[in-house]
Amino acid sequence: xxxxxxxxxxxxxxxxxxxxxxxxxxxxxxxxxxxxxxxxxxxxxxxxxxxxxxxxxxxxxxxxxxxxxxxxxxxxxxxxxxxxxxxxxxxxxxxxxxxxxxxxxxxxxxxxxxxxxxxxxxxxxxxxxxxxxxxxxxxxxxxxxxxxxxxxxxx
Numbered sequence: 001x002x003x004x005x006x007x008x009x010x011x012x013x014x015x016x017x018x019x020x021x022x023x024x025x026x027x028x029x030x031x032x033x034x035x036x037x038x039x040x041x042x043x044x045x046x047x048x049x050x051x052x053x054x055x056x057x058x059x060x061x062x063x064x065x066x067x068x069x070x071x072x073x074x075x076x077x078x079x080x081x082x083x084x085x086x087x088x089x090x091x092x093x094x095x096x097x098x099x100x101x102x103x104x105x106x107x108x109x110x111x112x113x114x115x116x117x118x119x120x121x122x123x124x125x126x127x128x129x130x131x132x133x134x135x136x137x138x139x140x141x142x143x144x145x146x147x148x149x150x151x152x153x154x155x
Contacts (some may be wrong), residue, residue: 001047001048001050001146002044003028003043003044003045003046004042005028005031005032005042005043006029006045007030007032007033007036009044010022010023010026010029010140012024014045014075014076015028015076015148016110017073017075017093018094018095018118018120019094019095019114019118019120019121020095020118020119023095023118023119023120023141023142024091024095024097024103024118026064026118026119026140026141026142027095027097027118027138027140027141028043028045028076028091028097029140030138030140031043031099032096033115033140035082035087035101039082039083040080040108041061041080041123042103043076043078044076044080045077045089047075047076047091047092048073048075048076048077048078048126050066050078051065051077051092054077054079054090055074055090057079057088057100058077058098058100058155060155061099061100061113061151061153061155062098062113063150064153065151065153066130066149067125068126069126070092070119070124071124071126072092072093072094072096072124073092073093074090074091074092074093075091075093076089076090076091077089077090081104082151084103084104084106085100085101085102085103085104085110086100086102086103087099087100087102088100088102094121095115095118095133096115096116096117096118096121096124097115097118098113098114098115099114099117100112100114100151101113103150111151112148112150112151113148113149113151114147114148115131115133115146115147116144116145117133117144117146118141119141119142119144120142122143131147132147133145133146133147134146134147
């Protein structure tokens with residue numbers, strides 16, 4: 001069942017099993033605020049157990065592009081299209097958020113995978129030494145560390 005993410009009243013619903021649930025909820029709310037402010041789009045999430053196709057899509061890109069497989073349990077996903085961009089999110093129990101930005105057309109399509117780490121979590125073993133993380137401050141999420149890579153293949 002889909003759940004609209006409220007960025008005014010941050011809730012840990014769906015993320016309770018995470019050791020950094022409050023920070024992960026803030027990270028999720030930060031994404032919701034971005035999409036509302038930029039696109040007037042309500043950010044909705046569904047339990048990972050109800051979104052195997054979305055998980056398969058993200059896992060395939062991670063595996064084929066960078067040979068990455070995360071040990072952490074996925075808790076929630078989100079997939080939607082705004083303008084000509086297909087957005088996909090996976091929120092993991094350890095506090096990691098993975099998003100896939102995949103523009104569907106245009107002269108120079110933008111296609112990338114982004115990683116965001118919730119405040120209080122360690123860098124996942126799978127990403128250690130492979131990515132440099134920039135820090136950004138968020139009123140909702142505290143300090144977010146983020147990185148990304150450009151997708152080269154077609155998905």
